[in-house]
Amino acid sequence: xxxxxxxxxxxxxxxxxxxxxxxxxxxxxxxxxxxxxxxxxxxxxxxxxxxxxxxxxxxxxxxxxxxxxxxxxxxxxxxxxxxxxxxxxxxxxxxxxxxxxxxxxxxxxxxxxxxxxxxxxxxxxxxxxxxxxxxxxxxxxxxxxxxxxxxxxxxxxxxxxxxxxxxxxxxxxxx
Amino acid sequence: xxxxxxxxxxxxxxxxxxxxxxxxxxxxxxxxxxxxxxxxxxxxxxxxxxxxxxxxxxxxxxxxxxxxxxxxxxxxxxxxxxxxxxxxxxxxxxxxxxxxxxxxxxxxxxxxxxxxxxxxxxxxxxxxxxxxxxxxxxxxxxxxxxxxxxxxxxxxxxxxxxxxxxxxxxxxxxxxxxxxxxxxxxxxxxxxxxxxxxxxxxxxxxxxxxxxxxxxxxxxxxxxxxxxxxxxxxxxxxxxxxxxxxxxxxxxxxxxxxxxx
Numbered sequence: 001x002x003x004x005x006x007x008x009x010x011x012x013x014x015x016x017x018x019x020x021x022x023x024x025x026x027x028x029x030x031x032x033x034x035x036x037x038x039x040x041x042x043x044x045x046x047x048x049x050x051x052x053x054x055x056x057x058x059x060x061x062x063x064x065x066x067x068x069x070x071x072x073x074x075x076x077x078x079x080x081x082x083x084x085x086x087x088x089x090x091x092x093x094x095x096x097x098x099x100x101x102x103x104x105x106x107x108x109x110x111x112x113x114x115x116x117x118x119x120x121x122x123x124x125x126x127x128x129x130x131x132x133x134x135x136x137x138x139x140x141x142x143x144x145x146x147x148x149x150x151x152x153x154x155x156x157x158x159x160x161x162x163x164x165x166x167x168x169x170x171x172x173x174x175x
Numbered sequence: 176x177x178x179x180x181x182x183x184x185x186x187x188x189x190x191x192x193x194x195x196x197x198x199x200x201x202x203x204x205x206x207x208x209x210x211x212x213x214x215x216x217x218x219x220x221x222x223x224x225x226x227x228x229x230x231x232x233x234x235x236x237x238x239x240x241x242x243x244x245x246x247x248x249x250x251x252x253x254x255x256x257x258x259x260x261x262x263x264x265x266x267x268x269x270x271x272x273x274x275x276x277x278x279x280x281x282x283x284x285x286x287x288x289x290x291x292x293x294x295x296x297x298x299x300x301x302x303x304x305x306x307x308x309x310x311x312x313x314x315x316x317x318x319x320x321x322x323x324x325x326x327x328x329x330x331x332x333x334x335x336x337x338x339x340x341x342x343x344x345x346x347x348x349x350x351x352x353x354x355x356x357x358x359x360x361x362x363x364x365x366x367x368x369x370x371x372x373x374x375x376x377x378x379x380x381x382x383x384x385x386x387x388x389x390x391x392x393x394x395x396x397x398x399x400x401x402x403x404x405x406x407x408x409x410x411x412x413x414x415x416x417x418x419x420x421x422x423x424x425x426x427x428x429x430x431x432x433x434x435x436x
Contacts, residue, residue: 028318034316038313040310043223047226050222052319055222055317
């Protein structure tokens with residue numbers, strides 16, 4: 001399911017981002033993809049994607065590599081597995097960030113300003129959403145000025161973000 | 176009235192600088208204690224942290240071996256002449272020179288200056304770059320502590336490198352002195368070995384290792400904290416300033432600790 005929230009005010013968006021950072025830090029059921037959270041330079045895409053799993057859950061390298069190969073195959077981008085983030089283009093970096101966020105199977109993935117991360121290219125945005133797994137709940141927070149870019153993308157629901165965030169907090173029992 | 180205002184301004188700015196420095200030192204102590212905790216539990220030796228440790232050890236240690244050996248040799252030749260001259264004047268002075276000046280002073284300080292110029296500034300620069308790119312925010316979003324992932328391996332690598340390089344330099348000095356000093360001073364090798372052995376006790380070796388550890392800790396902790404705390408723009412010279420300041424701080428710590436103990 002894909003939910004989208006268009007914001008008009010950039011200041012509100014910044015405060016929303018801070019709230020989301022707090023939420024993500026407190027709960028592993030929510031993960032975040034944002035332009036302010038780049039991939040770690042000096043670390044390969046494989047290690048970037050499996051960073052959290054290897055660090056927190058102690059997953060074995062063999063298993064994490066197999067899972068990463070499967071995830072990258074969904075996007076037909078296996079060739080980036082051993083590359084460094086500095087050598088990737090915008091689309092490849094965005095996909096790697098997204099895979100990093102969904103690797104530990106969170107309940108909800110929040111993507112902030114995907115259009116900005118993809119350099120406002122509608123074609124790449126459509127390509128990404130066509131490859132994205134449907135099973136996950138994905139919440140997109142986007143600038144209202146970029147609404148046109150989402151014309152050809154199936155959005156399940158337009159949400160008002162704050163009530164949704166409150167219900168999510170209640171669900172995760174975070175004050 | 177104007178003079179009074181001027182004096183107030185000076186007192187205010189001095190207080191501000193002092194507070195900043197105290198906060199900086201307190202944060203450094205916090206970073207050092209946290210990293211020591213991670214190093215003692217060895218919890219960071221997993222995943223990417225291990226890669227960081229390996230990379231840092233290679234960068235600081237293995238790639239700098241040749242320069243350490245060359246500078247060690249140059250330093251040892253000059254030290255040998257000094258020891259030979261002192262041995263001719265008074266043998267007791269030679270023991271003091273070998274123990275207090277060479278082992279506790281020249282070797283750790285020389286290695287520290289080398290390390291600071293080469294790697295402390297580089298470490299400061301790389302952490303600052305990570306900070307400006309927002310990579311620490313990524314780590315926080317992924318619930319990963321940068322202290323455990325990046326800082327603890329870097330600090331451990333710094334300590335191990337300074338200790339290992341100082342031991343290497345001390346070993347080179349002893350070998351070169353063993354060859355050079357008897358021929359310059361006109362004494363037998365057995366006599367010089369006796370002087371050398373009597374000048375160094377087991378407690379001195381512990382003290383030497385403690386000095387090297389403190390140096391390694393300070394040379395990595397101060398640049399990391401300085402880079403992690405500040406987020407505005409910076410220039411290249413600042414990194415060298417921070418690196419040299421870390422030597423200054425480490426010398427103060429060593430002297431204060433020495434005076435207390």
